[in-house]
Amino acid sequence: MAKGKEQAFVQHITPRDENFSQWYTDVVRMADLMDYTPVRGCIALKPYGNRIWELIREELDRRFKETGHENVSMPMLIPESLLLKEAEHVEGFAPEVAWVTQGGGEVLQERLAIRPTSETMFCTMFAQWVQSWRDLPMKYNQWCSVMRWEKTTRPFLRTAEFWWQEGHTIHATAEEAQEETLLMLEVYRSFCEDVLAVPVFSGQKSDKEKFAGARATYSVEAMMQDGKALQAGTTHNFGTNFSVPFNIQYQNKEGELAYVHETSWGMSTRLIGAIIMTHGDERGLKLPPAIAPFQVVILPIAAHKGGVMEKCGEVFDLLKQAGIRVKLDDRDHLSPGWKFNEWELKGVPLRLEIGPRDIENGVASYMRRDSFEKGTLQLDDLTSGVKTLLEGIQQGMFDLADAFKVERTQDVSNMEELTAQVQVGYARAMWCGNRACEDKIKDETSATSRNMPFDQTPFGDSCVCCGEKARKVMYFAKAY
């Protein structure tokens, strides 16, 4: 933050209801999460944004390992011939590939793609690695960045390079592959809801919206405060779509060669966009405690008065030792008011203020970022007081977002209702299952099919669009 703007900076955030898109851009920039770079469509994650991603990684990685996955690291380059092996896949990705054509001062004989995703590389290696049924399943994941030459980009939501994880697994049977696909969808759902405090709809994508080369794609779809959907994670069941062209075979218990069944699943730095647009407000970012770089910020009040900085230091040590991520803002050239604004903008869940009067009373004053609720905590039982508040904030943020999601989701039974509903949120509709209706809905309303919930209990007989026999319950929404 440049100097001289002290008084004004919070007012620079465009109000959400005035221009949600501009509000988003303002928050991203002012909270110091990222910056644009001289490379078209590529961003840099600054320390604060990168730390959020690290905390996301750590928690997701723990859940992947708990469910029996191991990490590997694959090459970032993929020879063109590999990309071409699965027809639908290449069609989906070829238009947005960045190609390496020169290396070590020479023109390469074959172009190499910077991975837009790594199915083809994993398939190539799986074919080398699997021999017998004893080697199965192989449940691998990698953390890396990938590159897709997008035409229009927005920080976190759509960038040419982005950071993600991609899980790739192979299994002996179709059943096991389907189990894995749904298991990881559930890992994604619980991660979004329990860690990011972002409520989601879990379900299956339509054939039109599924991943290039997949037999079935599932997604978790979040709802942003403008009512638009954000796809937060996807899991794919490939069946043998890749294992046949890549010849990934194993010897089964009967001694016969059989093709493996394959899955993949991914989540990306897009999640940071989901956090911002689910929770943020006029004052800036609101971070759920589980992934906040600082869960607590301590602000000394009248820091020059005897005992204040000492007490703040003690409290800092105490909370740090209790495993709480805490920041002591001891900068002496900024006023408390400036610091209040700055830490609110950065979304720190809990602010503690400690001044001479607090010390006299044996308390610390607090403010919750989620509700702006203020109060005091006893200094002699501070750790448990802070932990209780953080848990309350985590739950409170989820509840608020969930209430919004419920309020902004409505059943619709005709195009008029659907058109109105997708202006403000998700429309749950009965659908015939045909691509033609999906296309028509998109043309007329710019909403797309998001996913089909697992509960497919019908609430009507006729398709919202064509009026013919309905076969599916489908969520429609405008989407990022």
Add this chain to the structure above:
Amino acid sequence: MAKGKEQAFVQHITPRDENFSQWYTDVVRMADLMDYTPVRGCIALKPYGNRIWELIREELDRRFKETGHENVSMPMLIPESLLLKEAEHVEGFAPEVAWVTQGGGEVLQERLAIRPTSETMFCTMFAQWVQSWRDLPMKYNQWCSVMRWEKTTRPFLRTAEFWWQEGHTIHATAEEAQEETLLMLEVYRSFCEDVLAVPVFSGQKSDKEKFAGARATYSVEAMMQDGKALQAGTTHNFGTNFSVPFNIQYQNKEGELAYVHETSWGMSTRLIGAIIMTHGDERGLKLPPAIAPFQVVILPIAAHKGGVMEKCGEVFDLLKQAGIRVKLDDRDHLSPGWKFNEWELKGVPLRLEIGPRDIENGVASYMRRDSFEKGTLQLDDLTSGVKTLLEGIQQGMFDLADAFKVERTQDVSNMEELTAQVQVGYARAMWCGNRACEDKIKDETSATSRNMPFDQTPFGDSCVCCGEKARKVMYFAKAY
């Protein structure tokens, strides 16, 4: 490991003294650390090798954060115009760059390099980010992979793509930049010695061997079992070499514009090569407990006998809860002898065997991978017994490697002695400081200057090569 080779597989490792290079390749492949890929010079890290790298990352990252560094993520592509800004730097890296020339179906107006290192990108961003002295220092690091189009490659030691960390920092004064450069060298030294059990020489590189664009480069140099040096990490002080062409200026306390002073430092997956060649033996890998994916493997003996698997399961839970990385090998189609060989090959520091007789006696039998020492541990005090053994193994591995390093390092006073010594290890020599002598030594012996120790107490007056006045104490060795 394919079936049918059960009896034979350990014998496939070439003895170290027969062909050290082939021994290395055998161990790397058979311990299942990595695999070759269809991309020239690029490897895949398999789960076991990748897990070693993860553990290295976690411990290094903790040390970086402890010393006040924050992680960021920069774009993987660097526009050619940025690479060209610092003359020495581009000269050093341009020959081995991989170039992206096409993206999204179009030919790019400017070539983009896949980062061979990121000084130029960090400089560009630092110039955007720094304004006043209050913003300094900025101490950043990133974990990523980089690409250098090497002609000849060897797993971990030299590959086109490799995984690393690169620290980049900017400071207000030359003194602070130099302090940082030496601080990170010390972080590297203690990491190598205390975590990897790899003893190193810390010191300054010659002008010839320093990094392209640096004013001074420092390194930690390890000694492999064939007596050759392996540069395990480097730290660089750039002074204002980059901040001038990239115009990275800040307003100092006096209100004047001044150039920042810059450093960078890196360690890579090469460290895995260092671990293998420092500690490995005829039976395969030997991993120091601090970075072993499994510190302990439990092997059931006569697993079908009543109570054996139950006890093994109990012990597994106990050790796991104590924070020890433990594997229970409950595969029932392999003999204990096969498993002994396999876990020795994979370098697991401590093997526990539990059979009916052990249970009767209230003990677990153990074998240390470092010394092959066998003994028993009381089951009712197993955790502390295991922890004590692991500490002993960690220390024992360092001591053994350190004794080897001392034995294979000799002072030399003429070319004949130097030539003989670099056949078996490091030669410590007095050197005039001239490039001509460095070149001559390399031509005649294929040894290169490694680094100049901080203790520069002379032990002679004349240069080992030309006989003129000696100015420096320098280590020479053949190197990877």
